[in-house]
Amino acid sequence: MSLDATIWAWKTRQKQKAGGALKPLKKLVLLSLADRAGETHECYPSIARLVDDTEMDRKTVLKIIDELIEDGFIIDTGKREGKTKQVKVYLLIGVKGRETVPTTVHFDTGNDDLNSTNNGTVPTTEQFQQFHERVPTIPLNSPNVGTRNLPKNLSEESKNKKTWLSxxxxxxxxxxxxxxxxxxxxxxxxxxxxxxxxxxxxxxxxxxxxxxxxxxxxxxxxxxxxxxxxxxxxxxxxxxxxxxxxxxxxxxxxxxxxxxxxxxxxxxxxxxxxxxxxxxxxxxxxxxxxxxxxxxxxxxxxxxxxxxxxxxxxxxxxx
Structure with missing residues (x-):
């Protein structure tokens, strides 16, 4: 369980779309996902578990997950877990706090002092304090970044919205x-x-x-x-x-x-x-x-x- 992820989920503001799920229901599913997130803010509860947590029917849960992906709150990492290796692993987008470790940190080297004790890989106190305020970044070569994630470039399997059908x-x-x-x-x-x-x-x-x-x-x-x-x-x-x-x-x-x-x-x-x-x-x-x-x-x-x-x-x- 990640406390940072749960706090983040409570603070999110859901979008209401025409014909879409109600905002309270979307937040409830997001809270259930966050409740099972680890330190890397990834989670992989089964659909049956989410149905049991939220007391919604299976189709409603699947519809809400699709909306959360479209709204940018979660992404499908492409990894699969569980006994059958078919349970999707989702990454919560935008979680920050004590457990967040930034993947990339850039320093202003314009006024570097070669003799300074702060030179090199050790950040200053102010820079260290900023670590927890950074939103986790995704590497540029990730399959979840760029035009490769556009619908026209996805495989036929990825375009399929009916998650049971492979x-x-x-x-x-x-x-x-x-x-x-x-x-x-x-x-x-x-x-x-x-x-x-x-x-x-x-x-x-x-x-x-x-x-x-x-x-x-x-x-x-x-x-x-x-x-x-x-x-x-x-x-x-x-x-x-x-x-x-x-x-x-x-x-x-x-x-x-x-x-x-x-x-x-x-x-x-x-x-x-x-x-x-x-x-x-x-x-x-x-x-x-x-x-x-x-x-x-x-x-x-x-x-x-x-x-x-x-x-x-x-x-x-x-x-």
Missing amino acids: LKKLGEEIRLATDQETYEQIKNATWFDRELRAFELYNAEKNLCDELMNYHFADWLINACGKYQAREQTKSKNTTTRVLVPQGESNQLSDKQIHTFAQKLSQHPEFASQFAAAGESYDQLAARIAVKLSDPVQAKQWEPYLKQVGFKGSLQGAA
Whole structure:
């Protein structure tokens, strides 16, 4: 805990922006960060810790952190801490006091006396007293200084405001589950943002960690890719010939049915005992099942289990 950081946080004057968070809430988050700052005025409390400290919801805390960065009170140092090395390390900007050690001190050498006892690296009494009044400076070669910190020069990962979403991690999960070609299709898809909004709404109340969010979103996108490809294939077939489907049958489950029955099958004792992996949670199993159900052939094979959990009708399977 840094007393200087806490005093500094109390003295800050927050900015009220149109559509932004209330000033008292912003100060409360800043105080929570300052309460965990060390001698270098760096801190890395987890989002869950800040939520517990402030009694705000996760989205509000994340929004306020973004505003504090924009207002110049904190910066993301780029370092990561914690057990998973994913917790961001923030630096409080402008803290000064007894614990502040200036990184650079410049003296006026115009009237230096070579024989003076004050010549060299030892400052005078007045200069020493000024040490505590200096605001910590950031070295000129720091990545947090200059035009390299402008939005247009940031990487795609840094531009991403949704802190749970890691494009690098997401790409790794997709390539592990499919192949490079499918990954390229998903990355360049026009429907990516639409599916992202749907996924966040679907998981809004689940309070999953960032790693699980990326894991499930990869499965969600793979499933969505199959869904959109099936639609394109159906459109292409309809332009050449009309395919008659027997009454009471359908080519594949709807998107809503896929996710509903995936959840039910993950809880089905007989089904789960056969298909669940060791140590796999219900949510992880449901995500894998949803990907499989998007394939008409696989869905047809599992039709007996689907009927046991409430599916009505009959699946046609492969065309």
